Amino acid sequence: MKDGFLRVAAATPDVSVADIAHNVTNIIARIKEANSRDAKVVVFPELCMTGYTCNDLFLQELLLDKICDGLKEILAASIATDMLIVVGFPFFLHNSLYNVAAVIHEGKILGIVPKQHIPNYSEFYEARHFTTPGKGYERITLTALGDAGKDIPFGTNLLFQADNMTEFILGIDICEDLWMPIPPSCEHALVGATVIANLSASDETTGKDIYRRELVRNQSARLVSGYIYADAGEGESSTDLVFAGHNIISENGTILKETSRFHNDMIISELDLKKLISERRRMSTYETILPKDAGYLILPFHFHHVGTTNLTRTFTQTPFVPQNKADRDRRCNEILNIQALGLKKRLAHTHCTSAVVGISGGLDSTLALLVTAKAFDMLGLDRSGILSVTMPCFGTTDRTYQNACELTKILGATLKEIPIHEAVNLHFRDIGHDSSVHDVTYENSQARQRTLILMNLANQTNGMVIGTGDMSELALGWATYNGDHMSMYGVNCSVPKTLVRYLVLYYAETTKEQKLHDILLDVLDTPVSPELLPPKDGKIAQKTEDIVGPYELHDFFLYYLMRFGFRPAKIYRLAKYTFDGVYDDKTIYKWLRTFYWRFFAQQFKRSCLPDGPKVGSVALSPRGDWRMPSDASVNLWLAELDKINPDA
Structure with a gap:
């Protein structure tokens, strides 16, 4: 990290639809794997604690009540790591159901970010279950989590920054957010986010992988950011759709790593945060906004071990010459x-x-x-x-x-x-x-x-x-x-x-x-x-x-x-x-x-x-x-x- 490199992971766990215990067990297995490979950030797919394809089961009280049990297990597992863990689940609050991502570090939920754009076209009908949140943030308490559930920030305008690696500021997109004309990550980046995590459940149709790859690559280029895209995979219901676990890690327009589709996998690479900061510093048109002026809350956390990150990504010996x-x-x-x-x-x-x-x-x-x-x-x-x-x-x-x-x-x-x-x-x-x-x-x-x-x-x-x-x-x-x-x-x-x-x-x-x-x-x-x-x-x-x-x-x-x-x-x-x-x-x-x-x-x-x-x-x-x-x-x-x- 002294050189600005941050090792990150995008992981697709094996899921069983509506089986929270099974899914949490597999999420924790991926957390341990990412930790053993020295990742500092691991991102999981959208709604992975329940499975994305629960449909009307999302409205079942029993399913929603068990979410906190699953969170407790993930929080407990996170204590033994020095990673930021981003996991998706359905979240009931204020008489509304939200599609959210929780950002977890060392036994604590740093914040919960809801999906901003709810698709309701073609094969998607999320509006049947989920609510679009308003802009901003508030602080909530989840009594079922005990001390870990106190004073948790909830809202769209949350960013997460390592206090001992200030170049790392994380913003959240959730699936459809990326496919919008102006994704939320655009505003996140202008407020300072250098890395975007996208928790996704993008079903597979012919040729869609090409468009998805270009969407992720181009967004990382437009934002001059790192982009970690974690996709739902095998295990989701195949009633009408198939999910292929197409995970992607991109940096400023370059795909660093992606999975081959149609099996569940985890990819790991290193983002060069100092490189991203250098690019933004050079571009006079990259006009940032102060967090307070944009209504954002930046939530600090602390990596306990910050050293030189071993590299797994490749660098060409001839950077002026395309390799292909x-x-x-x-x-x-x-x-x-x-x-x-x-x-x-x-x-x-x-x-x-x-x-x-x-x-x-x-x-x-x-x-x-x-x-x-x-x-x-x-x-x-x-x-x-x-x-x-x-x-x-x-x-x-x-x-x-x-x-x-x-x-x-x-x-x-x-x-x-x-x-x-x-x-x-x-x-x-x-x-x-x-x-x-x-x-x-x-x-x-x-x-x-x-x-x-x-x-x-x-x-x-x-x-x-x-x-x-x-x-x-x-x-x-x-x-x-x-x-x-x-x-x-x-x-x-x-x-x-x-x-x-x-x-x-x-x-x-x-x-x-x-x-x-x-x-x-x-x-x-x-x-x-x-x-x-x-x-x-x-x-x-x-x-x-x-x-x-x-x-x-x-x-x-x-x-x-x-x-x-x-x-x-x-x-x-x-x-x-x-x-x-x-x-x-x-x-x-x-x-x-x-x-x-x-x-x-x-x-x-x-x-x-x-x-x-x-x-x-x-x-x-x-x-x-x-x-x-x-x-x-x-x-x-x-x-x-x-x-x-x-x-x-």
């Missing part, structure tokens, strides 16, 4: 169109008749050339107007040179080769630099010479220099200031390196030209390198990831720093968990420290970036997503890293 291939292909096609449309607009606006691309045979310049070709196609321009410039120098290898030339020819662009050895050596003589000293001056002189050529060629051809640098390089400052750092329009500026690979792969898989396919695959197989140092035995000697670290790690760090504002300790923990077996702890720590140092130190390069299209939720444009002072200190972040140093 169909989703990934759709994303790649969308991004290529965004990049090309942005460039199309800029070319049309400036009346440029050519585009100048420095092509190296590497991933980034390959993607930039593919995007430029697509933009020219959109404008109806001949691709010969794309000036693809290769500028071999000290570090250029035959492999990258040949790929650059062949790629240009296949795409129908105009190839121009300008070796820069002589010009760079002349520059070395001018500034008095020893060409045998392969330092930053040696490297950057080449990069700036290339940019000088590209800019002047653009002037010469009424053209525009297309930037090739990607977002990962910008995050790390792995670009020569006023060298490859600069262009007239940067098409890759918000595409991280891990995603660049998949964009090129997608193009290779969807092209109908076999030769283009083969070249793109070879580009993908080429080590990432600026090729500024002489090769060894004809092969690339300068590999970027050996110097600054693996891009898959840096993109992982960048995503959680930028998207959710996570602190270094949490990012380190997630990286260790996610890359277990790929990198050891010391390696992850080393590159995380490198990442923070470079990210802060290199902001000055990002403060003057050229224009370029935003393609995802994370971007580094100084005019939009990331406004950071170039002189910001990294000391606070490095100090936390010092505390978690695995060598300390």
